[in-house]
Amino acid sequence: MLDTFKIYDELKENFGEQAASKLTEVLGQIYQDLSDAVTKKEFNELKEVVADLAEAQKRTEQRLDELTVCVNELAEAQKRTEQRVNELAEAQKRTEQRLDELTVRVNELAEAQKRTEQRVNELTEAQKRTEQRVNELTEAQKRTEQRLEELAQAQKQTEIQLQKLTRRVGNIEEQLGGISNTIGYSLEDRSFEPLKKLLEDEFAVKVPRLIRRNIVYPSGKFDEINIYGEGYKNGGEIVVIGESKAQFGLKDVKHFLKLLERVKKHLNKPIFPLALAYQFHPRAEEELRKHKIKYYWSYELK
Template sequence: MKSYIEAIDNLPEELRWPLVKAFEIFREEIADTVKKADFDELKKVVTELIEAQKRTEQTLLELAEAQKRSEERLTRLEITVQELAEAQKKAEERLTRLEITVQELAEAQKKAEERLTRLEVTVQELIEAQKKTEQRVNELAEAQKRSEERLTRLEVTVQELIEAQKKTEQAIQRLTQEQVKIKEELGGLSHTVGYRLEDEAMKSLPKLLKQDFGVEVVGRLKRDFIEISKNNYIEVNIFGEGRKNGKEYVIVGEAKSQLKKRGIDDFLKKVEKLKRHIGKEPILLYVTYISHPQIRKYAEEKNIKIYHSYEL
């Protein structure tokens, strides 16, 4: 009986009391009827139960170890899951950033496509412009060709004009030479007319000066060159000396076929140069065939006495 109690004591506490209780009940019920053989069989059953219990405990220990390992693995799994969760969170964040980047890329792609569309339009416009330019260049080339043809004809015409110009210049040269001759002849004729007018004036002027100014001519009136500086002479058509009331004068006159304002101005400039050398008050005369009333008035304002050929 002691060995059963020791065996029961080795059982876990939660099995110990129910088994003792069962033995007590069993012992009371079979105390008078159970034979030794039956009891031995019961002991055998109990021993088997104890062995089974030991195996159960061993199994429980193994299960506990397995549970411990499972918990360790579960802990590691939880850590792994946590790490996976963190990785998932980071992956989601990266995915979010990636989505943003993809969206930005999509926007950039959209803008790039819009720019590409505009570029295609621009390229097409450039192609059209190039076609127009080529057409314009071809037109210019044709125009240039026509211009060169016209220029060639123009060169021929210019060459012909040059030849004609040479002939014209030769003719002009001949005409110029003839004109010089005519001018010389006219100059000679003018001088002849002028000299004749001067000659007539010199014969009649002493009487006219006496009559109009009360001036008597001293000596003779003449045509002469008056030296105003060394080797510098002025031609004077009519030149002489006169006297009035004991005062001496210089008579200076000009003879032209026609009276002109420019001729009067030139005569006055000549007189101004002479005044520096003659040292006497001049009496100014102008002999002509014809004069305009306004010119005669201008001459009178300059103290120039006008005599016409018909007065001589």
């Protein structure tokens, strides 16, 4: 007798309640139809076949579960792939945009290169002209150096002539200085006596005698005094200091003023300054009056 409950329980574990119920019903019907024609051995074999089918069904469902997991994993991988493809598509867009920008830049650089090459050609031509000009200047420099050498030789000759002329001028100045000194000494010699009278008459300065004298300073330096005299004025001591020149110029006045400062500091006495000359420069006269220095023309001594 067929145990439908046991069959149902076994089928339910593998096919579920609804399928197990249906299969149990079918098997029951088959069993009823074949009970007279099928032997027990055959039926048992049929049960084994059904059992094998059940095991195969389990393995199929297990494989289906595994396939389901794999499909899910493939679906996730597909999503990631699609996302990556989208990212690559965006990157491709940016790459194409960058390529467009680079293309524009390359075109600009190509144009710049053309201009650079043109400029280089222009500079090359300019360099050729410069080199030609340098060669011309080099030749001119050679001619200039040759001319300078000629001028140097001429300069040497000129310097030799100048040295000779300088020596001649020095001799002339020495001779003129001797003549000037002779004239100055002659004027001084003739002025001593007339000056003594003029000083007494005009300024009440009494000087026993006038002489030439060297005043020596503690340093060893000295000043030559053309007209020197120690006397009195209003009962007090006074020293006459005079400068005699054939021609009295502005430089002579300045020189005389410095001399008076040195002498006054050294003697520490009142000074009566005077100047004597055959001729006074107008500026010299102006300066002498400004510093209240009495001056006499040579003809006034008569």
